[in-house]
Amino acid sequence: MDTDALLLTLRLAATTTALLLLAAIPLAAVLAYATTRWRLLLEALVALPLVLPPTVLGFYLLVGFSPLTALGRTASTLFGHQLVFSFAGLVVGSVLYSLPFAVQPLTAGLRSVDPRLLEAAATLGAGPLRRLLRVALPLAKSSLLASAVLTFTHTVGEFGVALMVGGSIPGVTRTLSISLYDLVENAQFAEARHIALLLLGFSTVALVALYTAPLFPRGERRAS
Amino acid sequence: MTQPFLHVRCDAPVGTLRLCIDERIHADWTVLFGPSGSGKSSLLRLLAGLWRPRDASVLLHGQDLTLLPPHRRSIAFVAQTPSLFPHLTVRGNVAFGARTPIDPLLETFGLASLAYAGIRTLSGGEAQRVSIARAIATEPHLLLLDESFTGMHRNLRRQLTVILRQIQQQRASAGSPLPILSVTHDVAETFACADDVLRIEDGHVLARGNATAVLAQERADLISGL
Numbered sequence: 001m002d003t004d005a006l007l008l009t010l011r012l013a014a015t016t017t018a019l020l021l022l023a024a025i026p027l028a029a030v031l032a033y034a035t036t037r038w039r040l041l042l043e044a045l046v047a048l049p050l051v052l053p054p055t056v057l058g059f060y061l062l063v064g065f066s067p068l069t070a071l072g073r074t075a076s077t078l079f080g081h082q083l084v085f086s087f088a089g090l091v092v093g094s095v096l097y098s099l100p101f102a103v104q105p106l107t108a109g110l111r112s113v114d115p116r117l118l119e120a121a122a123t124l125g126a127g128p129l130r131r132l133l134r135v136a137l138p139l140a141k142s143s144l145l146a147s148a149v150l151t152f153t154h155t156v157g158e159f160g161v162a163l164m165v166g167g168s169i170p171g172v173t174r175t176l177s178i179s180l181y182d183l184v185e186n187a188q189f190a191e192a193r194h195i196a197l198l199l200l201g202f203s204t205v206a207l208v209a210l211y212t213a214p215l216f217p218r219g220e221r222r223a224s
Numbered sequence: 225m226t227q228p229f230l231h232v233r234c235d236a237p238v239g240t241l242r243l244c245i246d247e248r249i250h251a252d253w254t255v256l257f258g259p260s261g262s263g264k265s266s267l268l269r270l271l272a273g274l275w276r277p278r279d280a281s282v283l284l285h286g287q288d289l290t291l292l293p294p295h296r297r298s299i300a301f302v303a304q305t306p307s308l309f310p311h312l313t314v315r316g317n318v319a320f321g322a323r324t325p326i327d328p329l330l331e332t333f334g335l336a337s338l339a340y341a342g343i344r345t346l347s348g349g350e351a352q353r354v355s356i357a358r359a360i361a362t363e364p365h366l367l368l369l370d371e372s373f374t375g376m377h378r379n380l381r382r383q384l385t386v387i388l389r390q391i392q393q394q395r396a397s398a399g400s401p402l403p404i405l406s407v408t409h410d411v412a413e414t415f416a417c418a419d420d421v422l423r424i425e426d427g428h429v430l431a432r433g434n435a436t437a438v439l440a441q442e443r444a445d446l447i448s449g450l
Binding site for chain 2: 114116117119120121122123124125126127134135138139
């Protein structure tokens with residue numbers, strides 16, 4: 001088992017999930033509650049990675065972050081090294097590619113919150129941010145959890161963008177799925193089987209836990 | 225109060241009717257009386273800032289609230305169905321937005337023993353008491369009650385009316401009066417609460433005055449229509 005690849009994959013998934021949840025909360029709030037028509041355009045852009053071939057996104061990141069572009073030079077100054085073929089570049093690619101997995105469940109969750117509760121909060125003096133943090137998000141916490149699980153799981157299984165942006169540098173950019181690809185290419189099927197089984201098991205357990213969570217609701221108590 | 229503290233004006237469509245109102249409110253407790261679908265609740269939503277038609281204005285104590293969002297109006301709104309936050313306890317709900325110590329309020333509304341109860345375990349009457357206590361805890365400049373006593377036992381309604389009157393007296397003696405505007409189509413409730421009654425039908429104020437005069441007028445209209 002390639003433990004370096006395993007640890008790198010977990011670090012990448014955790015970093016991507018943390019960053020995406022921070023970005024997804026305001027984005028989902030805009031998509032759920034904004035009344036402007038621009039919201040629809042934003043919604044389409046957020047959904048783009050669902051249909052875009054990962055290699056296309058990887059290609060544009062590769063070109064965009066090359067030292068020949070202003071963006072690439074700025075990123076190099078910011079991180080102290082070029083973004084392509086680095087862990088930071090891998091994170092940027094993962095954040096963009098997993099964006100809909102974080103935003104869409106949370107948007108649906110926020111939209112399902114009873115609007116009368118948000119109106120009540122407003123008449124009790126709560127502004128938009130307080131309504132989001134104190135009412136909408138706690139009531140949509142299962143959607144927030146779904147966003148986190150889906151983002152983490154999707155990042156663990158990411159291949160196309162990771163390969164295009166990061167290549168396969170051991171300990172730096174070689175994730176489990178890239179390691180699996182390399183092993184198969186070199187006909188090392190015994191070890192490839194272990195990694196494939198690990199990825200299959202992880203994804204299955206995560207999704208079964210997510211989908212069966214509503215079967216185990218938490219009870220309420222009543223003071224006597 | 226004798227001087228008008230609230231001036232509300234509206235000429236806008238709502239559903240199938242048009243709400244045409246231009247009224248100055250001066251009483252401690254004003255009751256909007258009329259049949260369902262006559263525009264009473266829309267008027268309360270207009271005051272609370274939850275409905276903001278273009279051709280409408282709201283002046284409270286001389287301050288123009290027309291363009292202000294609901295959270296900046298200091299107008300508390302209690303709906304017919306209590307919109308309590310299900311993820312908070314009774315205490316958490318009353319504390320939401322509170323600007324005053326909540327323990328005395330919980331005592332006043334008979335909720336002290338339920339302070340840490342979940343919202344889903346409450347009866348309808350208990351939930352509505354939480355809703356009203358929560359609104360009063362924000363120390364609003366105006367309290368709107370949208371058929372908030374509907375479905376309650378008569379004794380509980382009477383008890384809540386007394387409590388609200390006591391709170392009004394306390395607020396008035398502290399120099400920050402709490403006028404109330406309530407919506408009802410219940411005659412007994414109108415007599416019990418009203419200092420001033422606005423009878424609203426089809427989006428228009430048909431009559432205004434004390435409860436006896438307005439209800440007598442309605443009776444006369446009914447008989448003449450037979």
